[in-house]
Amino acid sequence: MKPAPFRIVRPHDIASAVAQLRQLGDGAKVMAGGQSLGPMLNLRLATPDVVVDISGIAALKSVREEPGHVVYGALVTHADVEDGRVPDVGEHVLRRVAAGIAYRAVRNRGTMGGSLSHADPAADWVNALSALDAAVEIEGPAGRRTLALSAFLTGALSTALGEGEFVVAVRVPKLPASARFGYAKHCRKVGEFAHAVGALVVDPTAGTARALMGAIDAPPLVLADARILFGGAIDGDFAARFDAEAAGAALAAAGLADAVDRHIHVEVLRRAVRQAAGLFSPETRSAA
Numbered sequence: 351m352k353p354a355p356f357r358i359v360r361p362h363d364i365a366s367a368v369a370q371l372r373q374l375g376d377g378a379k380v381m382a383g384g385q386s387l388g389p390m391l392n393l394r395l396a397t398p399d400v401v402v403d404i405s406g407i408a409a410l411k412s413v414r415e416e417p418g419h420v421v422y423g424a425l426v427t428h429a430d431v432e433d434g435r436v437p438d439v440g441e442h443v444l445r446r447v448a449a450g451i452a453y454r455a456v457r458n459r460g461t462m463g464g465s466l467s468h469a470d471p472a473a474d475w476v477n478a479l480s481a482l483d484a485a486v487e488i489e490g491p492a493g494r495r496t497l498a499l500s501a502f503l504t505g506a507l508s509t510a511l512g513e514g515e516f517v518v519a520v521r522v523p524k525l526p527a528s529a530r531f532g533y534a535k536h537c538r539k540v541g542e543f544a545h546a547v548g549a550l551v552v553d554p555t556a557g558t559a560r561a562l563m564g565a566i567d568a569p570p571l572v573l574a575d576a577r578i579l580f581g582g583a584i585d586g587d588f589a590a591r592f593d594a595e596a597a598g599a600a601l602a603a604a605g606l607a608d609a610v611d612r613h614i615h616v617e618v619l620r621r622a623v624r625q626a627a628g629l630f631s632p633e634t635r636s637a638a
């Protein structure tokens with residue numbers, strides 16, 4: 351199919367984009383890399399009067415390092431991260447996630463801000479960055495605000511963005527040297543969206559763990575204190591104590607009624623746990 355007719359505007363700075371979005375209201379749609387919006391326009395699932403193409407705003411491509419955080423401009427592409435053109439928050443943490451998104455052609459254009467704003471529950475940045483406790487910086491008519499992803503992602507394909515607002519940056523905490531990250535997903539074939547995602551940020555030195563189970567048709571289930579999945583404590587032997595029943599119970603409590611579905615999600619989380627413990631090769635990340 352072809353898209354319904356629309357007009358396109360190309361603001362060159364953040365202030366102009368805010369002004370245009372405010373003026374155009376509901377009839378406008380932001381476009382970044384176009385990798386999700388393009389198909390939606392073609393299928394007429396989106397029929398905006400005006401597309402506000404933000405891809406020419408240089409400020410949205412910049413990256414800054416702050417103590418404890420890396421702040422990625424919303425237009426940083428999956429390929430920028432995959433190729434190491436921007437700093438990572440830990441050794442090969444985001445880089446490895448980026449390399450597993452779709453195909454290279456999609457990664458060349460798809461952006462971190464676009465992926466989070468699209469809020470597909472199966473999307474890699476939605477899950478990996480939620481596991482890492484990231485936040486988004488949002489610009490709008492009332493100025494700038496920062497929202498944790500847990501507050502930003504309000505449902506499947508739904509966010510807390512208000513009228514005239516758009517994501518300008520993504521703040522991701524740097525991992526301490528003692529922390530480890532595991533990320534696994536289950537796809538029928540490489541390049542497809544995941545049916546299940548599991549992630550673990552664990553610090554055996556600090557005795558802390560944060561776990562995520564995603565692609566559950568809703569924002570990801572995050573256990574900010576995941577010690578319950580490891581018999582109540584984290585040490586160097588955490589992977590051996592992974593409690594699949596506790597993980598399944600957390601999913602059931604979150605409303606995942608299908609036992610087979612729960613089993614798949616728990617097993618994918620187990621892979622992330624083993625990866626964080628250095629027992630499972632990241633290269634097999636999407637193997638079924």
Ligand SMILES: Cc1cc2nc3c(=O)[nH]c(=O)nc-3n(C[C@H](O)[C@H](O)[C@H](O)COP(=O)(O)OP(=O)(O)OC[C@H]3O[C@@H](n4cnc5c(N)ncnc54)[C@H](O)[C@@H]3O)c2cc1C
Binds near residue numbers: 379456542543
């Ligand atoms: C064949 C194919 C396979 C894919 N496989 C995967 C996969 O395995 N894993 C995965 O994670 N993703 C996958 N994707 C999606 C891809 O990662 C997209 O890049 C991403 O979802 C959207 O990013 P974008 O920059 O292209 O956003 P766009 O397509 O431009 O926009 C997407 C939505 O977000 C809004 N938006 C965009 N930027 C902003 C902003 N800064 N502020 C507010 N709203 C904004 C738009 O209005 C639109 O509603 C796949 C896409 C394709 C086409």
